[in-house]
Amino acid sequence: MLVKGVVLILGPERFIARLAVERVIAEHEGLELTRYAGEGIEAALVLDDVRTPTLFGGGRIVVVEDAGEMLRGALEAFAAYAARPTPSAVLVLVATGLDGRLKGAKQLKEAAEVIACEPPRPWELLTWIRDRARDAYGLQAGEATTGALRRLVGEDLGLLDAALARLREQIAPRVLLRPEDVEGSTEDHRSPAIFEPLNAIEEGDLRAGLAAIAAAFEEGIRIHEDVVSEDGAVAAILLDHMHRAYVKLLRYHLLRKLGASEDDAARRAGCSPKQVSFFVPRARKHRLETLVSRHGHFAEADAALKGSGAAGGREVLEKLVLDLLG
Numbered sequence: 001m002l003v004k005g006v007v008l009i010l011g012p013e014r015f016i017a018r019l020a021v022e023r024v025i026a027e028h029e030g031l032e033l034t035r036y037a038g039e040g041i042e043a044a045l046v047l048d049d050v051r052t053p054t055l056f057g058g059g060r061i062v063v064v065e066d067a068g069e070m071l072r073g074a075l076e077a078f079a080a081y082a083a084r085p086t087p088s089a090v091l092v093l094v095a096t097g098l099d100g101r102l103k104g105a106k107q108l109k110e111a112a113e114v115i116a117c118e119p120p121r122p123w124e125l126l127t128w129i130r131d132r133a134r135d136a137y138g139l140q141a142g143e144a145t146t147g148a149l150r151r152l153v154g155e156d157l158g159l160l161d162a163a164l165a166r167l168r169e170q171i172a173p174r175v176l177l178r179p180e181d182v183e184g185s186t187e188d189h190r191s192p193a194i195f196e197p198l199n200a201i202e203e204g205d206l207r208a209g210l211a212a213i214a215a216a217f218e219e220g221i222r223i224h225e226d227v228v229s230e231d232g233a234v235a236a237i238l239l240d241h242m243h244r245a246y247v248k249l250l251r252y253h254l255l256r257k258l259g260a261s262e263d264d265a266a267r268r269a270g271c272s273p274k275q276v277s278f279f280v281p282r283a284r285k286h287r288l289e290t291l292v293s294r295h296g297h298f299a300e301a302d303a304a305l306k307g308s309g310a311a312g313g314r315e316v317l318e319k320l321v322l323d324l325l326g
Contacts, residue, residue, distance in 0.1 A: 004113040005085025006078070009094045011117030014203060015157035017094055018281050020115045021063060028090055031061040037285045039066060039204075043074035047081055050091045059088035065285055066204075068095035075104030082111035119157065125150060129160055133177060136161070137168040141177045148182040158278060159195055165275070194221055197238055197321070198245040202282035206325040213238070213321055217314045235305055235313030242320070243298050250295065252279075253288035297323040 009020045025033060032054045036046065041064060050062045064070065071078060071093065078093070085091065093112075098105050120128040126146040133139040133146075141149075153163045163182075171181055197216065200209030220229035221237055228234055248269045255265035266276040266283065301320040305313060 004082070004111070005087070005090055006082040006108075006112040007090065007092045008098070008109065008112040008114045009092065009117060010096070010098055010114060012096050013117045013119040013157065014205075015161065015278075016117040016119070018278065020117060021065075021092060021094060021281070022277075024090070024092055024115075025061060025063070028059075028061050031059040031090065033061050033063070035063045035065070035284055037065050037287070039069075039285075041067075041070055043070050043077055046070070046091070047077060050081070050089045051086050053088070059090075061090040061092065063092040063094070065094050065281075067093040068097065071095060071098065071108075072102065075102050075108060077104075079104040079107035079111060082108055119155075122155075125155060128157070129164075132161060133164050137164050138175055139164065139168060139177045140175055144179045145177050145182060148179045152182060154196075156196060156199065158199055162195075162275065162278065194237065194241055197242055197317075200321070201242060201245050201324060202249065202279070202285075204282075204285045204325060206321065209321040209325055210318060213314065213317045217317075231313040232305075235317055238317055239298070239301055239305065239320070242317075246291070246295065246298065246324070248279075249283055249286055250288075250291050252283045253286065253291060257288060294324050 007024055009017050009024075011017060034049060046062060046064055050060065052060075054060050075098075081091070098109065100106060100109075126143060129146040129149055130141050133141040149160060149163060153159050167177060167181055171177065194216075196212035197209055200206075200212050216238055217231060217234055220227045221234055228237060248271070251269035252265045255268055256262070260268065262280045262283075263276050266279050271279045297320055300323075301316050304316045304319075
């Protein structure tokens with residue numbers, strides 16, 4: 001159990017942050033769990049929640065994703081709470097960073113348990129892949145294998161983890177992961193350019209979404225052994241894959257509204273058993289009403305692509321990302 005009543009999970013690496021959140025929750029198994037997406041959440045609601053006893057008098061853990069905006073307007077209030085937290089509660093705040101110049105920031109960091117979530121440096125990435133393969137999936141991966149994963153999947157930790165999960169299923173019961181397993185995989189995850197925009201949509205990350213669109217048009221999309229680089233074809237492929245990801249989020253939230261559990265909703269929405277663990281935290285960041293209201297932007301993008309010709313594909317996809325995540 002963590003000693004302090006407030007846990008600050010800070011840093012730009014979202015996948016590591018997600019693992020940290022799940023670890024903290026696991027360390028406090030038995031506490032009643034409440035999770036909030038950070039968008040539009042009021043500090044007073046979170047503080048009231050973490051101070052309120054549960055129905056049966058037990059402890060609670062409150063997790064606020066993307067809490068940066070909320071914290072900026074209420075640092076002193078959270079610092080005061082962290083100095084004297086509710087003994088039976090744990091408050092977990094997830095943010096990419098905390099401006100140390102703001103009043104209350106230093107006090108909050110001093111009073112809270114701080115978990116840093118920085119991406120591995122370039123020369124550390126192969127070690128990260130090897131360790132993740134071993135610790136999460138029981139796989140043995142040598143330098144040639146980790147190098148193949150980095151070359152074909154890229155440096156996005158979430159994509160690398162998803163690739164390891166799929167490879168675990170493909171080679172079971174064998175545990176030695178070979179370069180040819182990675183090279184011979186027929187999954188589309190061989191092209192990060194396909195999946196990075198999808199990741200950004202699921203994460204609700206506008207900046208990452210725009211960067212992913214730019215990279216896809218500049219570098220092309222690898223599908224098996226071919227690279228698609230013509231703008232119109234790139235735009236059509238991305239639009240199709242982005243729409244599938246969006247529909248998966250819609251299905252998940254519709255199923256949740258109908259009473260399905262998180263894991264069951266994710267599986268019925270189209271996730272494999274290994275994908276559930278990283279899809280559900282992302283899906284929690286979205287609201288059904290917002291997803292429904294913005295779904296029409298895909299039809300607009302499709303019509304715009306058909307009318308713009310190949311040259312306008314990038315602009316259409318960038319506008320779509322802005323419409324969905326802006």
